[in-house]
Amino acid sequence: MRIEEITIRHLKMPMKAPFTTSFGTVAEKELLLLEVKDASGTIGWGETVAFVAPWYTEETLKTTWHMLEDFLMPALLHKDIAHPDEVSTLFATIRRNGMAKASIEGAVWDIYAQQTKQSLAHALGGSKDLIDVGISVGIQSSTEKLLELIKVYVEKGYKRVKVKIKPGYDVEVIRAIRAAFPNLPLMADANSAYTLNDIEVLQQLDAFNLLMIEQPLAADDIIDHAKLQKQLKTPICLDESITSLEDARKAIELGSCGVINIKIGRVGGITEAKKIHDYCQQHAIPVWCGGMLEAGIGRAHNIALTALSNFVLPGDTAGSSHYWYEDIVTPEIVVEDGHIRVPQSIGIGYQPNLEIIDKLTISKKVYKG
Ligand SMILES: O=C(O)CCC(=O)C1=CC=C[C@@H](O)[C@@H]1C(=O)O
Numbered sequence: 001m002r003i004e005e006i007t008i009r010h011l012k013m014p015m016k017a018p019f020t021t022s023f024g025t026v027a028e029k030e031l032l033l034l035e036v037k038d039a040s041g042t043i044g045w046g047e048t049v050a051f052v053a054p055w056y057t058e059e060t061l062k063t064t065w066h067m068l069e070d071f072l073m074p075a076l077l078h079k080d081i082a083h084p085d086e087v088s089t090l091f092a093t094i095r096r097n098g099m100a101k102a103s104i105e106g107a108v109w110d111i112y113a114q115q116t117k118q119s120l121a122h123a124l125g126g127s128k129d130l131i132d133v134g135i136s137v138g139i140q141s142s143t144e145k146l147l148e149l150i151k152v153y154v155e156k157g158y159k160r161v162k163v164k165i166k167p168g169y170d171v172e173v174i175r176a177i178r179a180a181f182p183n184l185p186l187m188a189d190a191n192s193a194y195t196l197n198d199i200e201v202l203q204q205l206d207a208f209n210l211l212m213i214e215q216p217l218a219a220d221d222i223i224d225h226a227k228l229q230k231q232l233k234t235p236i237c238l239d240e241s242i243t244s245l246e247d248a249r250k251a252i253e254l255g256s257c258g259v260i261n262i263k264i265g266r267v268g269g270i271t272e273a274k275k276i277h278d279y280c281q282q283h284a285i286p287v288w289c290g291g292m293l294e295a296g297i298g299r300a301h302n303i304a305l306t307a308l309s310n311f312v313l314p315g316d317t318a319g320s321s322h323y324w325y326e327d328i329v330t331p332e333i334v335v336e337d338g339h340i341r342v343p344q345s346i347g348i349g350y351q352p353n354l355e356i357i358d359k360l361t362i363s364k365k366v367y368k369g
């Protein structure tokens with residue numbers, strides 16, 4: 001294939017409820033939607049996951065646009081590509097900026113799946129028909145409110161619940177959840193809010209049979225995570241710390257984690273995500289697919305990736321209606337009894353809904369190189 005034209009749309013999507021973590025709140029999601037057309041007219045779609053502010057990683061919506069416009073699109077447009085794995089080679093001299101790279105690479109995978117007449121999940125080597133789905137619950141104004149929400153999600157059938165923790169909002173919150181839901185598959189995500197000085201607090205969490213504690217320490221620190229893991233019974237799951245296969249290899253060699261959360265955007269694309277998945281499988285490290293409050297295109301890519309066999313833990317791939325009044329794809333993504341059915345039709349298995357996309361678009365630009 002040869003990419004000839006890319007349309008970037010800047011979308012603003014109202015959220016049903018704000019999402020709060022140890023770092024900040026997202027009340028309205030902004031994203032870039034990429035419509036990528038190859039010489040034969042096949043169209044693939046990609047979605048950026050960087051937030052407006054750099055609190056999760058250093059990328060922002062504006063940096064992704066800058067990287068796409070000034071470096072990534074010029075490197076890709078009008079080049080002959082036999083396989084989407086080659087996109088990362090074209091981008092090899094551009095450091096980091098994984099979310100920008102992933103948005104365009106995801107669209108190329110979509111085109112490839114369509115042209116080889118298979119589902120994206122199948123093109124990636126995935127064979128599951130159903131994936132297990134968990135839910136991520138942001139920080140709430142009170143523990144009562146949190147317990148009420150968890151009850152609703154448990155009744156809806158979600159396969160595990162992840163809650164956000166931060167210093168001062170941790171042991172007592174988890175204790176209350178455990179008391180109300182003794183058998184719930186439960187985990188906590190700290191988004192790097194702790195240091196090794198907090199080890200006693202983190203050790204107290206060992207009493208609650210958590211599936212894992214996600215990213216307790218700094219994003220760029222796998223050494224301290226290795227020290228912490230030696231002193232915790234609960235497996236550590238790394239999120240922000242893993243931006244590439246090399247990061248995963250080093251973290252596993254050091255013993256910094258027992259689980260890895262793979263996010264396509266954070267690791268620079270589906271090809272790298274697959275490599276991390278395969279490496280973890282060879283080293284008996286279970287993985288799951290993290291979420292970035294994606295709209296339908298990003299969510300569809302996550303579902304296809306989760307069809308790979310070492311995604312053995314439920315992912316943060318809630319259904320469209322959890323976050324959105326109206327999603328940008330048809331049919332909307334539905335969770336039933338804690339499962340999503342992996343589309344078996346050609347491509348991503350969902351159609352972009354242009355009417356809704358147009359309604360949410362605040363600016364648009366077409367690039368032909
Ligand atoms: O997309 C989802 O449903 C999961 C959202 C989620 O938990 C996160 C999204 C983005 C940043 C973080 O706050 C958090 C995470 O770290 O996994």
Ligand SMILES: [Mg+2]
Binds near residue numbers: 189214215239261290
């Ligand atoms: Mg996380």
